[in-house]
Amino acid sequence: MKIPEHISWKSLSDKVVAVNTQTGEYYTMNLVASMMWMAINDGKDESGLIEMLSEKFPDMDKSVLSQDMKEQLEEWKNEKLIL
Amino acid sequence: MPNLMLTNWCNYKCPYCFGIDRMSPKVEAHAMSDDTFLGILDWLDRTNYRAPIHLMGGEPTLHPKFEWFVSTLIERGFPITIFSNLATDKAPEYADKLSILPIKWVVNVNNPKNWNNTQRRNIESALSVLGKNAAITFNIMPDGSDDYWAIDLIRRFNLSKTIKVGFILPTVTNSNYSLTDDEYLTVAEKTVKLAQECDRFGITLQYECGVPTCAFTPEQLGILWKCGSRLNSGCCSRLDITPHGEVIYCLPLATVGQRMYNEFANYTEAKRWFEGRFLPYRKLGRTINCATCNLMTPDKCHGACLAKNLIGAKNVKI
Ligand code: SF4
Ligand code: SF4
Numbered sequence: 573m574k575i576p577e578h579i580s581w582k583s584l585s586d587k588v589v590a591v592n593t594q595t596g597e598y599y600t601m602n603l604v605a606s607m608m609w610m611a612i613n614d615g616k617d618e619s620g621l622i623e624m625l626s627e628k629f630p631d632m633d634k635s636v637l638s639q640d641m642k643e644q645l646e647e648w649k650n651e652k653l654i655l
Numbered sequence: 656m657p658n659l660m661l662t663n664w665c666n667y668k669c670p671y672c673f674g675i676d677r678m679s680p681k682v683e684a685h686a687m688s689d690d691t692f693l694g695i696l697d698w699l700d701r702t703n704y705r706a707p708i709h710l711m712g713g714e715p716t717l718h719p720k721f722e723w724f725v726s727t728l729i730e731r732g733f734p735i736t737i738f739s740n741l742a743t744d745k746a747p748e749y750a751d752k753l754s755i756l757p758i759k760w761v762v763n764v765n766n767p768k769n770w771n772n773t774q775r776r777n778i779e780s781a782l783s784v785l786g787k788n789a790a791i792t793f794n795i796m797p798d799g800s801d802d803y804w805a806i807d808l809i810r811r812f813n814l815s816k817t818i819k820v821g822f823i824l825p826t827v828t829n830s831n832y833s834l835t836d837d838e839y840l841t842v843a844e845k846t847v848k849l850a851q852e853c854d855r856f857g858i859t860l861q862y863e864c865g866v867p868t869c870a871f872t873p874e875q876l877g878i879l880w881k882c883g884s885r886l887n888s889g890c891c892s893r894l895d896i897t898p899h900g901e902v903i904y905c906l907p908l909a910t911v912g913q914r915m916y917n918e919f920a921n922y923t924e925a926k927r928w929f930e931g932r933f934l935p936y937r938k939l940g941r942t943i944n945c946a947t948c949n950l951m952t953p954d955k956c957h958g959a960c961l962a963k964n965l966i967g968a969k970n971v972k973i
Binding site for chain 1: 934935936938939940942943946965967968969970971972
């Protein structure tokens with residue numbers, strides 16, 4: 573997974589804002605999505621992401637976390653925010 | 656019409672200078688050549704409107720052919736505004752010779768208590784001949800001092816009754832001294848105090864680019880309004896052209912994108928090109944609130960300083 577070059581982004585108060593510089597589409601991410609985004613930027617794959625999320629949210633069921641994560645990644649892929 | 660940088664060096668070394676990435680000693684010192692200058696004028700002639708050309712630097716009066724630049728512009732019918740600190744040895748002579756011409760001088764001054772004797776002599780002698788043709792501009796510093804010295808200068812030398820104040824802005828590389836978020840609030844408070852004091856003497860404040868409206872409380876904005884010093888600062892009204900003839904959006908963004916002037920048909924096309932390229936990045940904003948702020952439009956605050964907003968942003972490619 574990687575963030576394509578036409579997505580410019582930055583972190584503002586721990587939340588990621590991103591813009592598709594080709595379409596002008598703008599995205600703000602919540603805290604968890606922002607954590608995932610930063611991890612993708614650091615080169616983590618799906619298993620790395622789930623590991624990171626389980627560490628951050630030890631009380632949450634891993635399968636629920638995994639399902640939420642997959643849905644988020646799917647959405648980002650559809651929006652061409654990640655490749 | 657653009658800001659023309661005649662030189663890329665300066666007699667001052669202000670720590671807050673946002674031109675630092677394009678200025679000697681960071682890059683080699685260079686003075687605009689006659690050919691580049693004349694080429695730019697021909698190019699500007701292809702734009703069907705005339706607004707003042709801003710002559711700046713570095714420090715423009717350090718250019719050995721400064722007078723020739725000014726007279727050529729006048730002969731060709733370009734209105735001029737000169738941005739100078741007037742502290743150079745040549746400044747009083749130029750001010751004297753040019754004071755009869757309809758040229759506006761915008762004088763960037765630091766607090767006079769920091770001037771040395773030579774600077775004081777040059778600045779005061781130039782101001783005394785320029786009078787109302789000169790308006791002062793300075794950055795409001797986030798320190799405990801007041802800025803009322805500006806009012807004294809205006810009254811003493813009968814200068815223009817407007818002051819252009821700025822908030823120190825960072826380069827996109829974050830290489831100069833600039834304000835922290837808290838300091839923005841301190842500077843906003845000092846700005847309001849200065850506007851109130853100025854109002855007593857019929858002086859109004861205008862603002863450099865990049866002053867965020869949300870640094871002020873609604874009450875402070877109301878006071879500014881009442882004093883006739885209404886905040887109306889946005890980002891980038893004109894492009895800069897370096898001594899080499901490169902067009903940049905502005906000095907703080909100089910490292911992000913540049914094109915030679917003659918790559919564009921005329922100034923209007925260059926302006927449109929840069930505006931268009933930078934437009935999507937504006938949405939990244941200054942704070943998370945910019946996304947929903949009703950001042951996030953080109954004619955209003957628009958996230959204030961784009962250079963500040965792009966510090967740390969990834970995938971910025973113009
Ligand atoms: S980015 Fe805009 S506000 Fe900032 S210095 Fe450049 S023109 Fe001024
Ligand atoms: S556009 Fe952004 S920086 Fe400007 S006033 Fe609104 S929230 Fe503040």
